[in-house]
Amino acid sequence: MKKSILTILISTCSFMNSFGQNAGKEWLDLNYAHDDNVYHKLDIHLPNMEKPTYKAIIVIYGSAWYANNMKQAGFQALGKPLLDSGFAVISINHRSSGDAMYPAQINDVKAAIRYVRAHADKYHIDASFIGITGFSSGGHLASLAGTTNGVKTFTVGDKTVDIEGNLGDYTHVSSKVDAVVDWFGPIDFTRMENCATTKDDKSPEAALIKGNPADNLDMLALISPMTFIDSNDPRFLVIHGEADNVVSHCQSVFFSDALKDKGLLAEFISVPEGQHGPVTFNEDTFKKMGDFFLNEAEKK
Numbered sequence: 001m002k003k004s005i006l007t008i009l010i011s012t013c014s015f016m017n018s019f020g021q022n023a024g025k026e027w028l029d030l031n032y033a034h035d036d037n038v039y040h041k042l043d044i045h046l047p048n049m050e051k052p053t054y055k056a057i058i059v060i061y062g063s064a065w066y067a068n069n070m071k072q073a074g075f076q077a078l079g080k081p082l083l084d085s086g087f088a089v090i091s092i093n094h095r096s097s098g099d100a101m102y103p104a105q106i107n108d109v110k111a112a113i114r115y116v117r118a119h120a121d122k123y124h125i126d127a128s129f130i131g132i133t134g135f136s137s138g139g140h141l142a143s144l145a146g147t148t149n150g151v152k153t154f155t156v157g158d159k160t161v162d163i164e165g166n167l168g169d170y171t172h173v174s175s176k177v178d179a180v181v182d183w184f185g186p187i188d189f190t191r192m193e194n195c196a197t198t199k200d201d202k203s204p205e206a207a208l209i210k211g212n213p214a215d216n217l218d219m220l221a222l223i224s225p226m227t228f229i230d231s232n233d234p235r236f237l238v239i240h241g242e243a244d245n246v247v248s249h250c251q252s253v254f255f256s257d258a259l260k261d262k263g264l265l266a267e268f269i270s271v272p273e274g275q276h277g278p279v280t281f282n283e284d285t286f287k288k289m290g291d292f293f294l295n296e297a298e299k300k
Contacts (some may be wrong), residue, residue, distance in 0.1 A: 022124045024048040030141075032092070032110070032115035035167045039099060040070035040167075041044040042092040042112055043075060044123050047083040053126040055297045057144075058113060062136025062185075062202035062234035067106060068096040078183075078289075079132060079283065085290035086127050087297075090116055095208040102223050103160060105208075108164030110146050110175035118170040129152065129300040131179040131293045134153070136247060136276065137204070139185020140225065143255070145179035146236065157218035179198065179296035181289045183277070184240045184247050184276060187255040189220040195250035229258050237266045237292040239285050241274020266292055 025046045033040035059082070061067065061074030069074055078246035084087045094108035111132060120127035134142035148154075152164045186192060192199045198220065199205055200212035206212060207260065209219045221227045236259050240252035249270070256268035269288060276279035 008135040014297070022052070022054075023050045024268055025124070027123060030115075031114045039093045039095045040108065040111075041069075041071065042115070042124075043071055044116075045075065045083060045084050045089045045091070046124060047088070049086060050145040051086070053120075053124050054086065055126045055129040055300070056088040056090055056116060056131070057293060058109070058116070058130065058132040058142070059081050059089055059091045060094070060109065060132070060134030060138030060141050061133065062138045062183075063096070065137045065208050066204065069093050074134070074138060077135060077277075078286075081290050082133075082293070083285035085294055087131075087293060088123070097204065098188055100207050101210045102219075103161045103163055103165065104136045105141055106148070106163055107146050107167050107230045107248070109141050109267060110164055111167035111170075112222070113175040113177065114139065114173040115168060117175075129297040130176075130177050131181070131296065133181035133183065133289065134184060134185065136182035139182040139186075140187065140223075142180055143182045143185050143187060144223075144224040144228070144235050145175070145177050147225045147230075148177050149233060151228060154222060154228065159218040159222055161219075161222045169278075178300060179234050179236075179293055181237045182252070182255065183293060184244055184252065184280065185225075185238045186247050187224060187251045188226045188232040189224050190217065190249070191254065192248070195248055201240070202246050208217055224257065226258055229262055229264070231264075233262070233264050235264050235266050235287065235296060237269070239271065239280065241276065241280035243270045243273050244276045246276040266295075 008287045027044045059071040059074045071091040079089045095104045132142045201212040259265035
């Protein structure tokens with residue numbers, strides 16, 4: 001009897017110790033593509049609370065697609081409220097428009113999601129729920145990841161793009177995401193200038209597609225999350241400042257209307273006097289993000 005009680009106590013202590021060892025852990029500069037490139041690295045942060053596993057959120061920085069190593073900036077912007085909500089936060093790098101033209105950027109995002117899902121047990125992640133968020137160009141990529149769940153290739157006119165890609169060692173693993181928060185991302189590239197027309201050949205999207213947007217309307221459609229919306233997509237929370245002078249507020253109006261038509265819009269938060277980050281990032285909108293992801297995660 002004494003031996004049995006001792007065995008139970010040892011087993012219980014062992015369980016409790018392992019249960020408490022996850023809180024606050026982090027793994028930095030993990031390469032999700034099995035190469036040596038900085039633009040294929042990600043960081044995993046666990047919240048400072050003791051759980052055996054944590055549902056996860058992918059975070060993507062904004063840079064007009066010009067930067068390839070700003071994962072720490074993405075984490076600094078959005079990581080804390082997500083950690084406080086109890087999620088594992090995975091902040092990722094991706095190739096810039098100077099490194100490679102589209103669809104390299106969404107290929108990277110999908111590869112990072114597959115890597116996280118493939119290594120979920122190792123990093124104490126509950127892969128039953130993987131959400132995604134990002135701001136500005138990161139909002140674009142997060143939204144594109146959501147609207148292209150299950151999409152391998154896609155054709156518009158004479159252009160066909162490989163959305164999924166074959167980057168990394170886990171191409172057999174799903175890149176599906178379960179919920180999206182879009183922070184003022186560009187969504188419809190045919191209406192970027194004054195909410196009506198394409199931008200010029202000096203614009204960030206021109207660098208992304210390596211051509212004049214007005215001359216490449218099929219490719220503009222293939223980089224626009226609006227193109228891919230269907231009823232199988234996850235639910236979205238969209239947040240945009242009304243005074244944003246970088247990505248026009250109308251982008252999120254267009255997107256929200258299209259999502260609402262498909263029953264995919266949880267809420268569109270339009271922030272009075274909100275700019276491209278300042279004022280739009282605030283305690284209330286951060287809480288809205290956390291609550292949205294928690295509500296969606298509870299469904300899984």
